[in-house]
Amino acid sequence: xxxxxxxxxxxxGEAGLELAPAERPAPSPRKDGQRPYPxxxxxxxxxxxxxxxxxxYLLKRWxxxxxxxxxxxxxxxxxxxxxATKRGKQRxxxxxxxxxxLHAADFADRCERQILPLLHSGxxxxxxxxxxxxxxxxTARGCAxxxxxxxxxxxxxxxxxxxxxxxxxxxxxxILSGRPKLKYYEAxxxxxxxxxxxxxxxxxxxxxMEQYDRMTETDNFVVMDGTLKVNRLQKKMREIAExxxxxxxxxxxxxx
Amino acid sequence: xxxxGKHSGGRAGRANGSPAGGLGRFFGTPLPGLHEEEWAGSxxxxxxxxxxxxxxxxxxxxxxxxxxGFAVQTMGLRRSSLVAEDIDDLLANNAVTRMTLxxxxxxxxxxxxxxxxxxALRSGxxxxxxxxxxxxxxxAVxxxxxxxxxxxLYEMALRPxxxxxxxxxxxVTFEREFKKSHAISYWEAGRDMSLSSDxxxxxxxxxxxxxxxxxxxxxxxxxxxxxxxxxxxxxxxxLRAQIAARLGIRSTRFRPASARAPLWR
Numbered sequence: 001x002x003x004x005x006x007x008x009x010x011x012x013g014e015a016g017l018e019l020a021p022a023e024r025p026a027p028s029p030r031k032d033g034q035r036p037y038p039x040x041x042x043x044x045x046x047x048x049x050x051x052x053x054x055x056x057y058l059l060k061r062w063x064x065x066x067x068x069x070x071x072x073x074x075x076x077x078x079x080x081x082x083x084a085t086k087r088g089k090q091r092x093x094x095x096x097x098x099x100x101x102l103h104a105a106d107f108a109d110r111c112e113r114q115i116l117p118l119l120h121s122g123x124x125x126x127x128x129x130x131x132x133x134x135x136x137x138x139t140a141r142g143c144a145x146x147x148x149x150x151x152x153x154x155x156x157x158x159x160x161x162x163x164x165x166x167x168x169x170x171x172x173x174x175i176l177s178g179r180p181k182l183k184y185y186e187a188x189x190x191x192x193x194x195x196x197x198x199x200x201x202x203x204x205x206x207x208x209m210e211q212y213d214r215m216t217e218t219d220n221f222v223v224m225d226g227t228l229k230v231n232r233l234q235k236k237m238r239e240i241a242e243x244x245x246x247x248x249x250x251x252x253x254x255x256x
Numbered sequence: 257x258x259x260x261g262k263h264s265g266g267r268a269g270r271a272n273g274s275p276a277g278g279l280g281r282f283f284g285t286p287l288p289g290l291h292e293e294e295w296a297g298s299x300x301x302x303x304x305x306x307x308x309x310x311x312x313x314x315x316x317x318x319x320x321x322x323x324x325g326f327a328v329q330t331m332g333l334r335r336s337s338l339v340a341e342d343i344d345d346l347l348a349n350n351a352v353t354r355m356t357l358x359x360x361x362x363x364x365x366x367x368x369x370x371x372x373x374x375x376a377l378r379s380g381x382x383x384x385x386x387x388x389x390x391x392x393x394x395x396a397v398x399x400x401x402x403x404x405x406x407x408x409l410y411e412m413a414l415r416p417x418x419x420x421x422x423x424x425x426x427x428v429t430f431e432r433e434f435k436k437s438h439a440i441s442y443w444e445a446g447r448d449m450s451l452s453s454d455x456x457x458x459x460x461x462x463x464x465x466x467x468x469x470x471x472x473x474x475x476x477x478x479x480x481x482x483x484x485x486x487x488x489x490x491x492x493x494x495l496r497a498q499i500a501a502r503l504g505i506r507s508t509r510f511r512p513a514s515a516r517a518p519l520w521r
Contacts, residue, residue, distance in 0.1 A: 150408035
């Protein structure tokens, strides 16, 4: 519950719901130890076909085999709002704003019921895509960046954000060669970029990648070269994980 | 009737343009794909707790405005085609966290705003909102969600031309609601907040907290506060007088058709 004086004295000015974007606390990374929980959060980001899921899977297997206390979570996996998202997509009712809000509602459910409680109880949480997926994709769709940053203000800041980056053509061709049926929103058809789904997908992925690139500095991404061999990339990922997170505290027998 | 804030002078005859003097159509950033433009329609909001007489007044106002030749579109909470049913399910199961619920309500609101309200206003219709973002903000704030977070969330909402607040004491709404349905709902009594095991106490405390938040919103957004404890006809007369002044309607005389006539006694 908010403190009483904050309830009575709203901070922002006259008749405005708006906040100056600069005043909004951007989810910038904090130094280790300043987090209000003993757990750690490691996330992977990148466009489709950048190799991020494969790499996170291998990291997870390595830690699982070592007996580490961990939990794996995916973007867009909550049961709670699945029916709404499905209905909206099937009937093509979603606008950039409602598309964004539904995913935020879905994420909020996962965040409040899984991610935060697990971080508080001392788990290492691995996330395949995180809020940066929303920032990149929804900004590409036309939502205001400041609005999106505010929307996800409740999300804990990752300890490491691995950004898997492969040239657009490489990533897109990995997807298009293996999975020819692209869904309407997935291909960005709602943006009217092209009548051809594959072409629309290509353009849309390029727009998303541009947004990811912009966040590299501001959100402290660790850029991973998605064109490297899988095992070499994984070796690197493990080294960085060990270096940036005190993995020892998630080992079997250790208390949070 | 009391007018909050400083925009208290009636600006009769203005039926279009930006709502509150000098401020934009939107509270903050416009909706994607839209920009500030002149719309012929007007947005009139009625806020007030359950049992404040809101729905009755909306029905009467619709009848009056239609008799005056205005095309009326209504909106309200949980009425979007996108997520209304899903919110009903979430509320029924009360397994939902406060943030998810707040965001589902935001989805419901923006779906109606984009698909119903904006097109209606553009085509010159009069939109009557049976509750608006203010209820959503107040409910979430009393549940501990940051006020500025919520204001940011709703910055793409349209600024109403008039926001009426039907102010009724919780003790009175309790009686009215109980008479109507012989029960008080879980959410109306704020039972998710563990305020009291006694239903009446829980209801009074919860509605009191929401009301306090409304007082803050009323100052910030210049609500027209209406004493909702008076008769239906008296309250309606006040609302008609204000709306008539805004829209340039000369006559505020009105008698409801036979179906609603009993309300007038």
